[in-house]
Amino acid sequence: MTGFTTLTQTQLDRWVAEARAISHTGRIPDYIPRLAEVNRDRIAVQVQAPNERCFSAGDSTHRFALMSVIKPFVLLFLLKQLGQQSVFRYVGKRPSDQVFHSLAQLTEDGGFPRNPMINSGAIALADLLPGKDGSDRCEALRHWLNHSSGASLTLDEAMLASVRSVGNETNRAIAQLLKQSGYLTSIETALDTYNHICCLSGTAIDLAQLGLLLASEQSMADDQRTVNALMLTCGLYEASGEFAVRVGVPTKSGVSGALLAVIPKHGAIACYSPPLDDTGNSVAGLWLLEQLVRSLNLSLFG
Ligand code: GLN
Numbered sequence: 510m511t512g513f514t515t516l517t518q519t520q521l522d523r524w525v526a527e528a529r530a531i532s533h534t535g536r537i538p539d540y541i542p543r544l545a546e547v548n549r550d551r552i553a554v555q556v557q558a559p560n561e562r563c564f565s566a567g568d569s570t571h572r573f574a575l576m577s578v579i580k581p582f583v584l585l586f587l588l589k590q591l592g593q594q595s596v597f598r599y600v601g602k603r604p605s606d607q608v609f610h611s612l613a614q615l616t617e618d619g620g621f622p623r624n625p626m627i628n629s630g631a632i633a634l635a636d637l638l639p640g641k642d643g644s645d646r647c648e649a650l651r652h653w654l655n656h657s658s659g660a661s662l663t664l665d666e667a668m669l670a671s672v673r674s675v676g677n678e679t680n681r682a683i684a685q686l687l688k689q690s691g692y693l694t695s696i697e698t699a700l701d702t703y704n705h706i707c708c709l710s711g712t713a714i715d716l717a718q719l720g721l722l723l724a725s726e727q728s729m730a731d732d733q734r735t736v737n738a739l740m741l742t743c744g745l746y747e748a749s750g751e752f753a754v755r756v757g758v759p760t761k762s763g764v765s766g767a768l769l770a771v772i773p774k775h776g777a778i779a780c781y782s783p784p785l786d787d788t789g790n791s792v793a794g795l796w797l798l799e800q801l802v803r804s805l806n807l808s809l810f811g
Pocket of ligand 1: 575576577578609610704707762763764789
């Protein structure tokens with residue numbers, strides 16, 4: 510039987526306790542000061558489907574910055590606003606084989622970003638969002654997401670200040686190359702927008718609500734299918750292929766330790782646990798997801 514119906518709260522609580530111990534093998538990123546200060550033992554998971562009982566375990570009311578987990582939703586928003594043709598003039602659909610902030614990958618590809626799930630692609634898409642500056646554009650995205658999903662995302666101002674304080678030179682170099690190659694109009698606006706949207710924050714419950722935007726059987730099927738396919742092939746960066754074989758559901762990670770999996774036409778699973786593996790994916794999040802998907806038979810591939 511497929512679905513969340515065979516899950517029990519006791520089982521989920523047990524997995525969360527085990528996942529917390531496993532998370533200790535991961536590392537907390539230190540390139541954004543405020544991310545380096547988080548409580549590494551904090552953990553949350555939310556399992557949600559529209560017509561089924563939902564499950565929460567761990568600290569499901571704790572708010573965290575979504576970081577790269579926002580990327581699929583920037584893509585979804587722009588696909589709805591501009592359509593597939595316009596969007597994919599500025600970003601590709603190919604998996605990357607280098608780190609998520611790789612300038613080398615972008616250089617190798619002549620300045621055309623491989624996909625929307627890595628920094629280059631998301632910075633190019635941030636440039637396409639409607640609005641005069643980063644704050645305006647982030648607000649437009651935030652409103653649309655909250656309105657469409659019922660989530661309560663807010664901008665984490667302290668995280669944004671922290672991101673700005675380090676002035677991420679790699680992202681700036683990426684934006685410069687995008688501009689030189691004709692895939693970006695304004696370096697400053699694109700980076701400011703990108704920094705803002707990465708600092709949108711919410712709880713694991715909010716994140717699962719967002720996930721349902723990609724899981725429901727509603728009218729935007731074409732756009733959802735596109736976003737889900739790119740999450741499956743690119744959402745965990747260079748680890749995406751291996752994870753697709755091992756687990757087999759569209760998944761997106763963020764450097765904050767956020768992780769979202771979509772079970773198409775069914776529901777969503779959101780996790781949060783800050784320690785990351787070498788690729789930049791939450792160690793406990795991936796482990797929890799694997800337990801859930803396997804034991805509940807949720808893989809797309811049966
Ligand atoms: N703001 C982060 C960065 O650009 C987001 C990256 C991530 O979550 N992987 O470094």
